[in-house]
Amino acid sequence: MKEVKVLKEADFECVKCEKLSVDCEKTQDCCCKTCFRSDDTNLLKTLEHQELEYLVDGKQQIKYKPGETIIKQNTSSTYVVCIRQGLAKVYVEGLKGKNLIVKLISNLDFITGGDLFNGNVQKFTISAVTPVTCCLINASKLSQLFSENNRFAVELLRHHTKQNNALLNKLVVLTQKYMPGRVADTLLYLKNDVFKANPFSVPLTRQDLADMSNMTKESLVRILQQFKSSGLIKTQGNTIEILDESSLQEISKNG
Secondary structure: OOOOOOOOHHHOOHHHOOOOOOOOHHHHOOOOHHHOOOOOOOHHHHOOHHHHHHHHOOOEEEEEOOOOEEEOOOOEOOEEEEEEEOOEEEEEEOHHHOEEEEEEEOOOOEEOOOOOOOOOEOOOEEEEOOOEEEEEEEHHHHHHHHHHOHHHHHHHHHHHHHHHHHHHHHHHHHHHOOHHHHHHHHHHHHHHHHHOOOOEEOOOOHHHHHHHHOOOHHHHHHHHHHHHHOOOEEEEOOEEEEOOHHHHHHHHHHO
């Protein structure tokens, strides 16, 4: 059996490069500690090396094409999703084919569903927007570590609380703001949280943007045109540039 060299976190930083270390088999599957976020959002930072090895042992790394489903709502799933590369949308499938996109996930995002503490039925669908490479990790192993590692349990609870708070905030936005405020929120979210650039290229359809804003595609297109006419944004194909962010923030604030 080939001996695997255990590398310290300082020895490499595979999240920032494309090279594969021949000295670390786990790195090739993007499952070392440094392959997850190194900031405060890293759920696994409290795990010991043996615990991390236990967690990633047997995980599945899969590549998805745009439009393919990663996790399906109302189906049984025993995995949590860690995005290695690409962009995916998390959405709730409603009545009469209407969807509500609650968030976008990208590189190094770690998504847990209802299968951790409340059965194994997923409450949302995740599908690829761009080509996506992700790891599917056995949720039962997270549950086991939750019961054995108090520090990890705290981090996981914080993660779930943050997800729940974001969903509650999304609910308030979609139910209490008028349509221009919701579209402004969507544009600011794309610029500041998803792409972190201006201008930014959006690999989403107008229907996707409408699903993020809880409105019809026709209403979204009309409001985007109003924003363009007012000099707030500029669009060219799938590229959007925010020209007056302070005004968009004011529209968002006032609903």
